[in-house]
Amino acid sequence: MSRVNIGLIGLGTVGGGVVKVLRENSDIFIKKIAVRDINKKRNIENLDPNLLTTNPYEIVEDPDIDIVVEVIGGIEPAFELLKKAIKNKKHIVTANKELLAKKGEELFNLANENNVVILYEAAIAGGIPIITPIKTTLAGNKIDKIAAILNGTTNYILTKMEESNVSYEEVLKEAQQLGYAEADPTGDVEGYDSAYKIATLGTIALNKKIDINKIHREGITKISANDMKFADELGYKIKLIALAELKKDGQVDVRVHPMLVPNTNILSTINDVTNAILLEGHPVGKVMFAGPGAGEMPTASSVVGDIIAIQKEINEENPLPMMKCTHKIKAEQTDIEETENKYYISITAANIPGVIGTIGEICGRHRINLASVLQKGVCKEDFAQIVVITETSKESDIQNAISELKNNNRIVKINNLIRVME
Amino acid sequence: MSRVNIGLIGLGTVGGGVVKVLRENSDIFIKKIAVRDINKKRNIENLDPNLLTTNPYEIVEDPDIDIVVEVIGGIEPAFELLKKAIKNKKHIVTANKELLAKKGEELFNLANENNVVILYEAAIAGGIPIITPIKTTLAGNKIDKIAAILNGTTNYILTKMEESNVSYEEVLKEAQQLGYAEADPTGDVEGYDSAYKIATLGTIALNKKIDINKIHREGITKISANDMKFADELGYKIKLIALAELKKDGQVDVRVHPMLVPNTNILSTINDVTNAILLEGHPVGKVMFAGPGAGEMPTASSVVGDIIAIQKEINEENPLPMMKCTHKIKAEQTDIEETENKYYISITAANIPGVIGTIGEICGRHRINLASVLQKGVCKEDFAQIVVITETSKESDIQNAISELKNNNRIVKINNLIRVME
Numbered sequence: 001m002s003r004v005n006i007g008l009i010g011l012g013t014v015g016g017g018v019v020k021v022l023r024e025n026s027d028i029f030i031k032k033i034a035v036r037d038i039n040k041k042r043n044i045e046n047l048d049p050n051l052l053t054t055n056p057y058e059i060v061e062d063p064d065i066d067i068v069v070e071v072i073g074g075i076e077p078a079f080e081l082l083k084k085a086i087k088n089k090k091h092i093v094t095a096n097k098e099l100l101a102k103k104g105e106e107l108f109n110l111a112n113e114n115n116v117v118i119l120y121e122a123a124i125a126g127g128i129p130i131i132t133p134i135k136t137t138l139a140g141n142k143i144d145k146i147a148a149i150l151n152g153t154t155n156y157i158l159t160k161m162e163e164s165n166v167s168y169e170e171v172l173k174e175a176q177q178l179g180y181a182e183a184d185p186t187g188d189v190e191g192y193d194s195a196y197k198i199a200t201l202g203t204i205a206l207n208k209k210i211d212i213n214k215i216h217r218e219g220i221t222k223i224s225a226n227d228m229k230f231a232d233e234l235g236y237k238i239k240l241i242a243l244a245e246l247k248k249d250g251q252v253d254v255r256v257h258p259m260l261v262p263n264t265n266i267l268s269t270i271n272d273v274t275n276a277i278l279l280e281g282h283p284v285g286k287v288m289f290a291g292p293g294a295g296e297m298p299t300a301s302s303v304v305g306d307i308i309a310i311q312k313e314i315n316e317e318n319p320l321p322m323m324k325c326t327h328k329i330k331a332e333q334t335d336i337e338e339t340e341n342k343y344y345i346s347i348t349a350a351n352i353p354g355v356i357g358t359i360g361e362i363c364g365r366h367r368i369n370l371a372s373v374l375q376k377g378v379c380k381e382d383f384a385q386i387v388v389i390t391e392t393s394k395e396s397d398i399q400n401a402i403s404e405l406k407n408n409n410r411i412v413k414i415n416n417l418i419r420v421m422e
Numbered sequence: 423m424s425r426v427n428i429g430l431i432g433l434g435t436v437g438g439g440v441v442k443v444l445r446e447n448s449d450i451f452i453k454k455i456a457v458r459d460i461n462k463k464r465n466i467e468n469l470d471p472n473l474l475t476t477n478p479y480e481i482v483e484d485p486d487i488d489i490v491v492e493v494i495g496g497i498e499p500a501f502e503l504l505k506k507a508i509k510n511k512k513h514i515v516t517a518n519k520e521l522l523a524k525k526g527e528e529l530f531n532l533a534n535e536n537n538v539v540i541l542y543e544a545a546i547a548g549g550i551p552i553i554t555p556i557k558t559t560l561a562g563n564k565i566d567k568i569a570a571i572l573n574g575t576t577n578y579i580l581t582k583m584e585e586s587n588v589s590y591e592e593v594l595k596e597a598q599q600l601g602y603a604e605a606d607p608t609g610d611v612e613g614y615d616s617a618y619k620i621a622t623l624g625t626i627a628l629n630k631k632i633d634i635n636k637i638h639r640e641g642i643t644k645i646s647a648n649d650m651k652f653a654d655e656l657g658y659k660i661k662l663i664a665l666a667e668l669k670k671d672g673q674v675d676v677r678v679h680p681m682l683v684p685n686t687n688i689l690s691t692i693n694d695v696t697n698a699i700l701l702e703g704h705p706v707g708k709v710m711f712a713g714p715g716a717g718e719m720p721t722a723s724s725v726v727g728d729i730i731a732i733q734k735e736i737n738e739e740n741p742l743p744m745m746k747c748t749h750k751i752k753a754e755q756t757d758i759e760e761t762e763n764k765y766y767i768s769i770t771a772a773n774i775p776g777v778i779g780t781i782g783e784i785c786g787r788h789r790i791n792l793a794s795v796l797q798k799g800v801c802k803e804d805f806a807q808i809v810v811i812t813e814t815s816k817e818s819d820i821q822n823a824i825s826e827l828k829n830n831n832r833i834v835k836i837n838n839l840i841r842v843m844e
Contacts, residue, residue: 021562021705121559127706129551129559136558137543137551140443140726266712269691283443283719284549288712290688297705304562304705312743321734
């Protein structure tokens with residue numbers, strides 16, 4: 001096996017992990033590491049200061065470097081650097097989900113033109129092997145559906161809310177103190193991170209190019225302690241789910257939003273920062289992958305797996321043919337209005353006889369059947385708390401019913417509307 | 423990509439699935455299928471009778487065949503046929519766990535000499551991608567531990583026993599009627615099937631050659647409806663677990679036996695014929711893979727994945743270097759007597775005061791601490807049913823304590839001894 005030289009762009013959490021893991025591997029040599037601040041104190045023992053540079057072009061233009069490992073994240077300068085590296089015939093290993101979701105097509109085309117590969121196992125679900133299994137063991141399958149928990153921060157927050165029955169705000173603060181959530185948590189809690197990942201994962205699995213801008217996305221900030229409690233009583237957990245489904249009409253339904261997951265579904269058992277991906281395909285049936293979705297060492301595991309894969313084939317005429325990103329047809333993405341779901345609706349209503357009848361009547365007029373209705377007793381003053389689970393209904397019908405409910409004088413407030421997994 | 427010719431040895435459940443899946447793939451051509459009985463009625467539409475032969479040597483000696491797919495199972499004639507095929511420079515795809523466990527070393531050495539590969543994703547856990555992820559994405563890891571449910575038949579039986587609280591014998595009969603268990607269920611229910619699989623899986627994951635003959639193996643035939651009920655009350659499920667662990671002293675502890683799995687462990691949620699593999703490694707941490715462990719289509723999924731992997735690289739100078747089976751050091755396997763475990767002990771005792779004290783005293787003398795003791799009330803006559811969970815203890819101490827308990831006149835019977843997962 002040939003010894004390879006790698007150049008590392010970025011020495012944050014993941015980069016540090018990569019350095020630590022590669023030390024135990026004598027065939028892979030880190031030639032240069034690009035950092036923003038050479039003098040920053042880092043938690044890496046015996047780091048040779050001569051490896052460091054503040055100029056990443058020293059890496060992407062170095063003819064001795066075979067593989068460029070990019071772990072800085074974000075669009076720029078990563079995009080410009082990787083384009084340059086690819087043009088210089090370097091293979092790429094990246095953990096950059098945002099870049100793949102927004103610029104993946106351009107990068108993969110450029111890589112194909114230059115006969116190099118881009119591997120990115122670490123970008124989707126951290127340490128969990130998922131891209132490679134789809135492209136190898138499952139290569140004979142037609143995958144129809146993915147339902148996944150792809151963001152550890154939100155899964156941690158939801159798990160703690162459920163366990164302790166406290167508010168979102170309270171748990172977020174705790175997660176920030178523990179380093180599980182960033183100071184500005186928007187990317188995680190509003191579902192952007194999950195959307196980047198499902199865009200790339202869905203494109204690979206369903207074999208159609210998914211447009212990140214057409215993914216319906218809702219975060220977890222509106223989930224209340226009450227929603228958690230009611231879901232639990234009804235036999236569900238609330239999870240932030242990334243979905244990608246190839247519909248019978250050929251459309252692709254891709255979205256990220258909270259869902260009530262039945263306790264009988266294995267995704268309901270995935271707690272804390274763990275990630276999980278449930279795939280359905282033919283002929284395999286249902287397969288699940290679960291594990292650490294982020295963190296220094298798990299992510300480094302996937303980065304190093306990709307580096308070793310390239311290393312073993314670097315002198316072949318046609319390296320890693322299974323890993324090439326072949327041209328894909330653009331997905332026709334389903335509009336959220338056109339989707340069909342079961343729904344959980346939490347309603348505060350006037351505590352007067354017949355109010356459940358009113359809710360049922362309005363829903364019925366919009367072709368929505370109710371599967372169960374819970375009256376959760378009287379809250380303050382004369383208000384009743386009512387929780388409804390519907391049968392499968394059209395999103396547009398639900399939205400119309402919600403509008404009408406909001407305008408009804410017996411209804412005080414629609415507290416939340418959450419989709420329910422079958 | 424080059425078109426490849428495959429020869430299929432065996433046209434049972436898995437072979438039929440492979441034919442069906444490959445029909446949808448125009449680059450892979452089935453040239454010949456060896457069967458025992460050409461005239462047998464088969465559930466495969468439009469099967470060209472000219473493909474069939476009763477002489478498998480027509481396949482292993484055909485110079486036009488690139489890949490031999492073996493799905494007959496058992497040692498002979500599979501072993502002789504595959505050796506011949508390898509010497510004729512054919513790549514091998516096999517689902518034969520028994521052959522790999524007993525003759526793997528010889529076959530892999532022969533394949534290396536002949537510069538061909540043997541792929542066997544379908545032999546371990548059916549449709550679940552596990553061998554490829556270990557050899558690719560997780561290649562940078564040192565894997566320390568595997569705990570797995572690798573046999574669908576026994577998991578189905580245990581799940582039904584737990585759900586309906588009926589006896590092993592009753593559920594076995596039902597499983598046989600449904601086709602989930604064979605007429606002679608020994609291979610499954612006595613743990614042979616799981617032992618074959620963990621021998622190969624452990625060898626790959628822990629990177630040490632495991633001797634199938636040194637694997638401690640116990641089946642599920644002694645599990646009673648009472649054990650299920652008591653386990654449930656204590657917060658456990660009973661599963662047939664295949665373990666392989668690299669100990670700190672370098673020994674490898676490999677065994678197959680029933681275990682009480684805590685409800686908090688994800689393996690406890692794996693029901694019916696589903697299989698699951700929980701891996702622990704550095705740097706990745708814990709990763710789980712779950713899915714269909716057997717069946718026509720899931721197994722065909724893995725067989726076809728392997729065929730495609732070979733097809734994509736068949737003209738390379740050095741095909742599939744990551745999939746080669748490199749020479750491994752022989753594992754020094756831990757004797758079951760030397761292992762340490764927690765234990766569940768179900769005891770029928772005389773219903774007289776102080777009998778729990780007697781049990782505690784005998785255990786204590788053998789360095790066994792009791793974590794919990796449940797008196798399950800009086801059974802018929804004057805007998806009490808007592809269930810004990812111990813702290814971590816040495817197997818030899820437990821066996822000595824059990825002998826002494828059996829000889830004590832206050833103890834009527836030791837009903838069962840089952841190890842408990844931490």
